[in-house]
């Protein structure tokens with residue numbers, strides 16, 4: 113059983129196919145391609161390469177796997193260069209394709225390598241983390257880090273398709289899975305009442321990674337991401353910034369706490385903060401504020417920031433945030449849906465800090 117979400121981008125439109133049969137679509141996706149380079153990581157290959165290889169064999173497509181290291185240090189131009197050289201030695205040719213089998217890190221590196229190899233070959237994203245299924249694999253943003261900062265070198269390179277099989281999440285470490293739930297909570301609290309209700313009533317099944325329930329929350333989340341990507345493919349109109357709901361404080365926490373909290377955990381705290389700030393500004397009512405805390409709590413994610421963080425340090429980082437142009441800018445819920453709010457009064461910010469234990 114699969115369900116499909118369309119990412120509507122004119123001639124670059126594609127589908128996110130979600131369900132335990134998603135890999136079977138790889139043959140149709142790659143019709144006419146002779147060989148594909150699969151970019152992955154060792155632990156992912158051990159568990160999930162056989163199924164992908166079998167689907168490619170069934171489609172008569174030659175394939176070879178290229179593994180890269182884990183961690184943000186390996187998300188580098190050096191890794192891209194090594195991959196390009198390995199592709200050229202094989203050789204992978206202009207009419208061939210790349211398949212990214214992994215989480216957001218593999219997707220970003222493989223996607224960027226595909227964007228530049230032969231000045232661009234197609235890529236298929238096969239996400240293996242919840243975060244990649246609902247976020248990183250959709251939207252065409254690819255790239256690598258520099259010593260000076262994360263994701264500083266990259267390209268927009270939309271995939272041919274995104275094939276998301278929730279059963280692969282069975283092998284994902286627990287903390288990685290919960291981090292993905294932080295992004296799912298974000299989509300829910302951005303204003304999807306149905307998704308919020310599923311997270312409230314089926315949280316046990318969600319936490320147990322029940323493939324049917326996970327497929328449902330992936331489809332709903334992917335549809336929201338696809339909606340914003342279609343409105344603002346290259347992040348020029350500002351509307352794609354709504355996807356940063358909860359991320360202003362999250363980025364501050366990640367920087368000030370030096371990544372002691374994983375991204376999804378920081379997003380969870382950031383969502384509680386955003387809910388409390390919108391409440392203090394009387395943009396949403398007390399029940400909507402409480403829904404933020406309730407959703408995060410049910411998913412086993414933190415609602416409070418590490419107590420030793422200083423408000424001043426967090427405010428300084430939030431003002432420097434690359435998406436805020438030097439002012440204190442938040443995406444907040446309100447009567448007209450999500451809106452960007454700049455420089456809210458100090459008393460409201462104080463209340464929001466208090467809500468996350470600061």
Ligand SMILES: NC(=O)c1ccc[n+]([C@@H]2O[C@H](COP(=O)([O-])OP(=O)(O)OC[C@H]3O[C@@H](n4cnc5c(N)ncnc54)[C@H](O)[C@@H]3O)[C@@H](O)[C@H]2O)c1
Pocket residue numbers: 153155156159182183184187214215216217218220240241242243244247248249250251252253254263280281282283284285288291
């Ligand atoms: N392009 C975008 O729009 C976008 C959006 C959000 C995040 N990102 C990027 O995504 C990256 C984070 O991605 P992530 O959270 O998916 O983490 P990740 O890709 O670093 O994966 C985390 C760990 O889980 C392992 N893993 C992945 N799938 C597994 C599975 N099914 N079973 C067992 N182990 C598995 C990986 O090998 C890795 O060790 C960051 O580099 C971030 O910048 C990109």
